[in-house]
Amino acid sequence: xxxxxxxxxxxxxxxxxxxxxxxxxxxxxxxxxxxxxxxxxxxxxxxxxxxxxxxxxxxxxxxxxxxxxxxxxxxxxxxxxxxxxxxxxxxxxxxxxxxxxxxxxxxxxxxxxxxxxxxxxxxxxxxxxxxxxxxxxxxxxxxxxxxxxxxxxxxxxxxxxxxxxxxxxxxxxxxxxxxxxxxxxxxxxxxxxxxxxxxxxxxxxxxxxxxxxxxxxxxxxxxxxxxxxxxxxxxxxxxxxxxxxxxxxxxxxxxxxxxxxxxxxxxxxxxxxxxxxxxxxxxxxxxxxxxxxxxxxxxxxxxxxxxxxxxxxxxxxxxxxxxxxxxxxxxxxxxxxxxxxxxxxxxxxxxxxxxxxxxxxxxxxxxxxxxxxxxxxxxxxxxxxxxxxxxxxxxxxxxxxxxxxxxxxxxx
Amino acid sequence: xxxxxxxxxxxxxxxxxxxxxxxxxxxxxxxxxxxxxxxxxxxxxxxxxxxxxxxxxxxxxxxxxxxxxxxxxxxxxxxxxxxxxxxxxxxxxxxxxxxxxxxxxxxxxxxxxxxxxxxxxxxxxxxxxxxxxxxxxxxxxxxxxxxxxxxxxxxxxxxxxxxxxxxxxxxxxxxxxxxxxxxxxxxxxxxxxxxxxxxxxxxxxxxxxxxxxxxxxxxxxxxxxxxxxxxxxxxxxxxxxxxxxxxxxxxxxxxxxxxxxxxxxxxxx
Ligand code: SF4
Ligand code: SF4
Numbered sequence: 022x023x024x025x026x027x028x029x030x031x032x033x034x035x036x037x038x039x040x041x042x043x044x045x046x047x048x049x050x051x052x053x054x055x056x057x058x059x060x061x062x063x064x065x066x067x068x069x070x071x072x073x074x075x076x077x078x079x080x081x082x083x084x085x086x087x088x089x090x091x092x093x094x095x096x097x098x099x100x101x102x103x104x105x106x107x108x109x110x111x112x113x114x115x116x117x118x119x120x121x122x123x124x125x126x127x128x129x130x131x132x133x134x135x136x137x138x139x140x141x142x143x144x145x146x147x148x149x150x151x152x153x154x155x156x157x158x159x160x161x162x163x164x165x166x167x168x169x170x171x172x173x174x175x176x177x178x179x180x181x182x183x184x185x186x187x188x189x190x191x192x193x194x195x196x197x198x199x200x201x202x203x204x205x206x207x208x209x210x211x212x213x214x215x216x217x218x219x220x221x222x223x224x225x226x227x228x229x230x231x232x233x234x235x236x237x238x239x240x241x242x243x244x245x246x247x248x249x250x251x252x253x254x255x256x257x258x259x260x261x262x263x264x265x266x267x268x269x270x271x272x273x274x275x276x277x278x279x280x281x282x283x284x285x286x287x288x289x290x291x292x293x294x295x296x297x298x299x300x301x302x303x304x305x306x307x308x309x310x311x312x313x314x315x316x317x318x319x320x321x322x323x324x325x326x327x328x329x330x331x332x333x334x335x336x337x338x339x340x341x342x343x344x345x346x347x348x349x350x351x352x353x354x355x356x357x358x359x360x361x362x363x364x365x366x367x368x369x370x371x372x373x374x375x376x377x378x379x380x381x382x383x384x385x386x387x388x389x390x391x392x393x394x395x396x397x398x399x400x401x402x403x404x405x406x407x408x409x410x411x412x413x414x415x416x417x418x419x420x421x422x423x424x425x426x427x428x429x430x431x432x433x
Numbered sequence: 434x435x436x437x438x439x440x441x442x443x444x445x446x447x448x449x450x451x452x453x454x455x456x457x458x459x460x461x462x463x464x465x466x467x468x469x470x471x472x473x474x475x476x477x478x479x480x481x482x483x484x485x486x487x488x489x490x491x492x493x494x495x496x497x498x499x500x501x502x503x504x505x506x507x508x509x510x511x512x513x514x515x516x517x518x519x520x521x522x523x524x525x526x527x528x529x530x531x532x533x534x535x536x537x538x539x540x541x542x543x544x545x546x547x548x549x550x551x552x553x554x555x556x557x558x559x560x561x562x563x564x565x566x567x568x569x570x571x572x573x574x575x576x577x578x579x580x581x582x583x584x585x586x587x588x589x590x591x592x593x594x595x596x597x598x599x600x601x602x603x604x605x606x607x608x609x610x611x612x613x614x615x616x617x618x619x620x621x622x623x624x625x626x627x628x629x630x631x632x633x634x635x636x637x638x639x640x641x642x643x644x645x646x647x648x649x650x651x652x653x654x655x656x657x658x659x660x661x662x663x664x665x666x667x668x669x670x671x672x673x674x675x676x677x678x679x680x681x682x683x684x685x686x687x688x689x690x691x692x693x694x695x696x697x698x699x700x701x702x
Contacts, residue, residue, distance in 0.1 A: 040523075040543035042571075042618025046516045051609045051622060111607015111627030115587075118606060124588035129610055133586075219686055220580060220616035296685075375618050376702060378543055 039379025050371040050383050053391040055105035058399055060211045060233065061363045063102045065403075067208040067234070068241010069095040070144070070200060075271065077197040083267040089421075090252065091245045092151065093414060096144050097407035098244075103136060105399055108390060128214045139200075139207050147196040149174075150189045152414065157181050159419050170413070208237040215366060222297035222377075223304075223370040228286050235279035240359035242272045246352035248407070250345070256417065262341055269348050273329035276355065280322050283362075300373045304380055308372045312361045321358010325351040474599050475637035482595040486661035487634055489645070490673045491570055494696035495655035498522055498568035502647030502656060503550040509635060509646035517621045519632040520572040520647055522549030525700055527565040528558050538564060541700045569701050570656060572647075573598060573619040573632035574682060574690030581611035581620065581631075590629065596661075596691060597636060602628045616686050634658075 037046060073091035075081045107113050120137070123130035157179050160171035212233030219225040246268050253260045290298060305313055328351045332344060339347070373380045386392040415421075476482070506512060506520045528539030542558065549568070556563065579598050582590050589604035590611050600611075605628035612620040612629055620631040635645035639658075643649075648658040659670030677695035683702055684690075694701070 040545070043516050043518045043521045043545055043548045044612075044618045044621040047621075051612055109608075111609075111622060112605065115604070115606040118587045118604065122587055124585055126583045127586040127610070129584065129586035129608060214610075217584070218580075218613050220614055224613075370613075375616055376543070 036382040036384075037379055038382075039374070040376055041374035041379040041381055042376050045374050045381065048383070049386070049391060050368060050381075052109070052367055052371060054385065054393065054396040055109040055391055055399070057360075057363045057367045058396060059102070059105040060208075060215075060367070061240070061360055062098050062105070062400075062403065063211050064208055064233065064237030064359065064363075065241050065244050066095045066099045066102060066139075067204040067237040068239065068243075069098065069245055070204045070241070071238055072242050072245045072268070072271070074197050074201050074204075077194060078201065081267065083263050086261045086264045087245055087249050087268065089151070089415060090248055090411070092144070092148055093410045094244060094248055094407055095241075096148060097410055098403040099136075099140055099144060100406060101399065101403040104402070108395070108399075128210060128217050132210050132214070135203075135207050135210050139203050143196060143200040143203050147193055147200060149176075150193040150196065153178065153189055154181050154186055155419070155421060163419065167413075205234055208234050215370070218370075220375055221370050222295065223301055223373070224366070226286065228282065228289075232279075232282055232286060235275065235282055236359050236362055239272065239275045239279045239355055242268065242275060243352040243355035243359070246272060246348060247356060250349050250352070252411065252415075260345065262344075265345070265348055266336060269329055269351070270333065272351070272355070273326075273333055276322065276326055276329065280326060283322075297373075297377045300377045300380065304369060304373045308380060308382065309365050309369050313365050313369070316361030317358050317365055320354050321361055322355075325355050325358070474593065474601070474640075475633070476640035480640045482593050484662060485595040487596050487639055488659060488661055488670055489572065489575070489634060489648070489692050490657040490670060490679070491692065491694045492655050492657060492673060492677065492696060493567055493569050493694055495653040496522070496568040496570055497653055497655075498524055498549060498553050499652065500549045500552045501650045501652065502570060503548045505646040505650040506632075507550065509638075510633075512630070513623055513625050516548075517623065517630075518548040518550075519619075519630065520548075520570060521545050523569045523571060523701075524549070524553050524556075525565070525567055525569065525698065526556055526558050526563055527698070527700065529562050529564040543700075565698065567696070567698070569694070569697055570647075571617065571619070572692065573634075574617055574688070574692045575634070577689035577691055578687060580614040580616065580686075580688060584610045584614045586610065597634055598631075599633055599636060600629055600631065602626055602630075605629055616683050616688060 069091045072084070073088055073095065076084045076088040107116055110116060119130055119133045123133065125131070153175065156171045156175045158181075160168050160175060162168075163171060209230040212230030215224040215233075216226050216229030246265070249265070249268070250260065290301070328347045332339060332347060336344070368383070371381070372383070387394055389395070500522055503518060503521050506518070510519055512519055523543055523545045526542045528542070530536040530539045539562070542556075544553070546554065553568075556566065575596060575598050579590075579592065582592055582598060585591075585605075586608060587604055587606055589601045589606070591599060591601070593599050607622060607627045607629065609622055609629065612622060615631075620629050622628070623630045635643070635647075638645060644658050645656075648656045654669070657669045657673045659665070659668055661670070664671055673695065674693075677693075679693035679695050680697055680701075681690040681693060
């Protein structure tokens, strides 16, 4: 970084080092906190869904207690996923043009369709088939508004005979199988939005979609662990330790793969040291120290790897209480680490000039559309929606059928 | 099997709705394609884009860094105040190597205070230590494989048949993807219109037979402009191509810039 930093700085803009193109010398990054949240939330959706599919498609029985919670988590977050994208547009009122007159070479345009497909064809339908029998039952036992609500959810289909339920189960299974590639597609595309920008050496990278998918799985499973533990704590219910152990086992292996791919990416970058590597290196070292070295790598990856890894080896010897705390800590750290990773990609990619001769420093605002408050609100929103969902669809007061059996009498 | 039927009903109703949505979107796309021909481009009625191939070329040897072009562009195109430029000028100063350093060259310093609009201050490298110093006017490179067109989700940025790359401000949703995708920093999001903007070769002028504002004011003819389809007598553009070996910026990215530069150094990007 010898020559770029010592370059003359355009006057009056002290937060730039070296030379940046005049149009890049803005006070705020073009894509800000909202665009950090967008891949984060989408990733949580994809991850939570894949977590649920472990039960449904891969028949991991131990995870059944979290199946519905994971599905509802995916749904709640999916509803919020397009919001940050929408709010950051210069002309949000024209957003439907993306769906109506899409320009098909644009990854962003394709995202609209992938999103709609995923929401309508996969998640909504699968949830409905999962819950249909419960809706019918609940609508009979629940009085008042709630009962009406459940009746509405049945959409008039009230047949709960054995063949009907079997069919539900089958369709649900098919949807789940279709859902897995869809989840990969959904988040792979988000990665591609960045990976396709060849102008930016930090983003333009064939590994980007894969890194995004892997980190999405990690963050989604971590979110399910987090939600499950919080929900049990709120409801004062005992945790199913077996389920938790298995969840965290998957979390660990996903994290291992994720860390390996991201490590490979770095090794490749360092070894090939292509044009722009100098400035990237400088940026990673100076501008992203806290979020990259500390947040993403140390707290978000190494510590959870250590915690979860040691539990894989010593699970039996660690008492439940300590194990629970270690799981919780790992889940929470991973959630933060992946958020930091999104930050590093999105903001990091905009802290150096495409002239490769300088770096920028931004000061984030607190208020305003792209400020911290907005970010916090958008991050909170899916949790609020999820709380409502849990109240309606995971109510403790209602009898719930084992979600994944066609019918007790007809279990496969 | 009444319920199976009703569920099938439901599914088929759903798929009809989905098909309807897709059909509507196809219809809208077709309409948009038609609209595109009449896209709000600032060209006068009767202008036929198929009859022209506009080009700009830069002879950096001639540029004296006066900044008149950048200033004229701001005025002509109502470019917002502050750090927003459709065209700007960079100054490159390549120092002599330190004696005994064993290097061929010293450091390269680049600057563009206010886009070079008001000229340039005295160099901080003393004259005696400068090996080379030159100015490079920058503008949209009118890429043939323009990444900005490729990534625009609604097709608001488009290739016009006359060799320009334009933005329809009535269509742009202001997502900024094109700004990220342009490797040359040519685009900005206008704080006024909240849409993407960049150099259009002064489309409203050239389609009326005038030259772009920057070409008009350049005192040294560092900016060369013309129409490849309709060369004039002693066409400056043809002469430029004839007399110079040229370079394009960042050729390794495969964007195929149509703006060629003569007289620039490897440090320019
Ligand atoms: S220079 Fe930038 S804005 Fe101009 S056509 Fe190329 S990519 Fe697009
Ligand atoms: S900012 Fe406008 S022109 Fe640029 S990609 Fe988005 S919609 Fe297209």
